[in-house]
Amino acid sequence: MTVNNTMDRFRTMETFVRVARSGSFTVAAKQLGLSRALVSRHVGALEDRLGVPLLHRTTRSLDLTDEGRSYLTFCEQMFRDIEGQERALVETPAEPSGTLRLAAPKSFGALHLSDAIIAFARAQPKLHVQVILENVSFRPTDFGKRGFDVVLQFAPARNASLTETPIAPMDWLVCAAPSVLIREGRPGVPADLARFPCLLHESALPNDRLWRFEGPRGPVTVKVTGTFSSNSALALRKAAIAGLGAALLPRYVVADDLASGNLVPLFSRYRVAARPLIAVYPRSPETPLKVKAFVSFLTEWIASRGGNLTSAAAR
Template sequence: MDRLRSMETFVRVARSGSFTVAASQLGLSRALVSRHVGTLEERLGVRLLHRTTRSLNLTDEGRSYLTFCEQLFRDIEGQERALVEAPAEPSGTLRLAAPKSFGALHLADAIIAFARAQPKLHVQLILENVSFQPADFGKRGFDLALQFASARNASLTETPVAPMDWVVCAAPAVLNRAGRPATPADLSRFPCLLHESALPNDRLWRFEGPRGPLNVKVTGTFSSNSALALRKAAIAGLGAALLPRYVVADDLAAGNLMTLFPRYRVAARPLIAVYPRTPETPYKVKAFVAFLTEWIASRGDNLTSSRGRPSVSRPASTGRAT
């Protein structure tokens, strides 16, 4: 029989002074209650109770064992209460995927800071430019992925982390050679660096200006799915590029690149945490998303947009030059 169950039964009998009352309290038959106590006495090799037709009294061994049992149950309740009331601490393994440029330039620093704050958690960071679907998480063992485009799948949960600012920029050399475009519409006749993906929208740059939205179809002789490669091409003077601010912030400050069209803005793109939809999100996932959100916000305008958080359900662009 279950030892803890037998001990609890003995405590009920000893405190109530009745097998019948204890049976009622525990929802058991009187015979089963008697059997629990008998099993304890047989295991311990001592008599715990003096039984007569009119009374039920503890033996000396029974009083000592009752004290032991009650202290044991108090300790168990205290430990369980401490576990429930104590703040959760992530543990185990957190396996996540992130875009290459963001991961290489900034996320690695965030991961290091998170790992220092959560020493019980093993973090695995995989850098690759893909859009994750539900099957990818189970097959490849990922807990979450960071993306710049919505997965648009009901089996996945999407949490906005931060609106990332994007800018159109070019090197002074190409502006001197080809002339500085006055408005976004001039980009249709200006050499541009293209985001390489399967989506034709990567060649349609969207602006918001004094007269409303403006979409410009761009062309060029260089394309890549890497923002880092596009940045190098822009600095080399191959054309204008639409890039995340976090990729070119230092180059803009140093004058290696110049932003174009101050009266127009490019819509920010949301960095999204994507993970399988479950009744209860694992604490390690919630802890990391909260940490990363705060970490990015603390980095200021070099990473995030100051114009507010965009909607995840209607992302500004599905480009993947990352």
């Protein structure tokens, strides 16, 4: 059967369905944008091909024959099947492909992101993933100049040209080694940190030397000082274990140290606000499929672990 013959067959079948459902050649013609005469010829041609009458025609009514009712059911089911298959084809996304260039903080990337990336790469074999680990504040221009598709960070970008999608909240806490607590005395409340050696973040968040707590009597802010600072949570962790001072760190960095006793959490009645891990990427009318796939995967990957990330890789 030629293409034209196939198209003619579908056209006559569609015309018949319109006539049967509307009960009128005139109404069907208006719906299809055809002349009444052409609609009548379509139905006649269909009846000739099938060799049976599909309609009883009188001057006052238009009724389906038994064969017409059976054929109408067949036609409608066929059109539903075609529409369903086409809709499924359109709605099924293509596999992500090309290159996904990703930037992330060093500590999170070294401890956890590599495991997630391996799992993501296995799930997306057509996608090449590049991971850059560095502790810097990214600017909107970095996406164009450095070719990043996604940046993971703990601080909001607050830029109208960028989209921010929260991935998961990350717990933070203040901790110290037993040795420094013996030497300096254990601080009882956050205000005591003003006179306690602390380990300071460099280029992390604005006012990061102001440590904020939520306590039984409301919020508390303490300005801390110290003689050791770093832009690496891993370096701060090691300095804390060495007894150089108290550190404010993500729980995922020190979870194993807390369990082993190398570090001790401070201020059980006070809580440090969680900081969300945020995926930042250029705002566009349609987010690239590879970015959607990665953000969705990482969100589910962390959620599947209950958000309780450990720091086994730091040992």
